[in-house]
């Protein structure tokens with residue numbers, strides 16, 4: 261029996277899955293707490309930890325590495341590229357190691373490559389977080405030195421957009437959708453007929469705050485803090501990614517626990533949840549502009565979309581725009597398997613990442 265192995269490290273979780281053709285064999289989500297992640301001092305240490313989790317999963321499932329047909333990984337913060345499937349090669353691995361923007365997705369291709377090499381098969385990424393379809397106007401930030409860049413949950417947003425279109429018997433490329441992924445990071449994408457023409461830079465750029473990120477911050481105050489001598493560069497970056505947002509206010513990245521506490525009447529948790537909901541709703545509203553006021557649906561997805569109270573509150577703010585559809589969790593593992601099958605069955609030709617200067 262041949263298996264597709266899919267590997268998806270997120271900021272708060274490691275997701276691993278095995279498929280046989282298009283049939284799901286096993287999907288596992290490991291959630292990581294702040295305490296668990298804070299033990300790691302270096303990128304290498306955390307890469308090793310995440311890889312061990314994947315190897316343990318294969319052992320638990322008694323999967324011999326020689327039975328893998330292909331290994332698929334979520335793509336990380338390499339250079340901006342078009343949507344599609346890419347072979348994991350030395351150029352891609354180089355950029356994922358050297359990229360200044362650190363995120364768990366950067367490790368996926370390396371873990372996949374190592375396992376695939378042992379299995380003597382190929383590893384691929386699909387719709388990485390740097391898929392770039394921004395319109396020229398959305399690319400302008402307000403200063404030519406700092407153009408806006410596209411960093412978001414491209415794999416899940418596109419997969420969920422296609423699933424929604426299929427449900428309607430329509431094509432994703434014929435719809436205008438505002439898709440919001442709410443995980444460790446939050447991205448709000450304006451999908452104009454199949455292209456994400458605007459989206460917040462969901463890692464260290466802009467947009468709503470999230471379980472582990474600050475989202476947009478007052479820039480002048482940040483510059484003054486950075487030059488005050490009170491903080492190292494790493495401390496400043498951590499305030500934005502890792503220890504920003506909910507983590508900064510409440511010292512947890514577990515939105516489920518925070519939502520439960522808020523509902524049980526805890527004021528501190530309620531205040532933070534309400535502010536995050538408010539910021540997400542404001543971002544969703546802002547995406548009506550790139551969609552030229554014609555929106556077919558607003559879609560909420562990602563781990564936090566499991567929260568009924570949470571999605572209910574966002575829905576109240578945004579249901580005047582269009583129908584609100586909720587896809588809890590993510591279609592990422594399925595999307596990776598689907599792309600794997602297309603490669604195996606020669607339905608698509610994987611792209612080559614190539615080499616350019618950062």
Ligand SMILES: Nc1ncnc2c1ncn2[C@@H]1O[C@H](COP(=O)(O)OP(=O)(O)O)[C@@H](O)[C@H]1O
Pocket residue numbers: 269270271272273274442443444445471513514515516517519562563564565566567568589590
């Ligand atoms: N049932 C649930 N209800 C509310 N929030 C949830 C639920 N399950 C997971 N979450 C929250 O979703 C967030 C993680 O989302 P996920 O999309 O899995 O993130 P990532 O891929 O970034 O690790 C966490 O803050 C987690 O607590």
Ligand SMILES: CCCC(=O)OP(=O)(O)O
Pocket residue numbers: 269270271272363389411412413443444445446462463
């Ligand atoms: C870097 C953009 C993707 C992202 O934020 O992923 P997670 O929510 O899984 O951390």
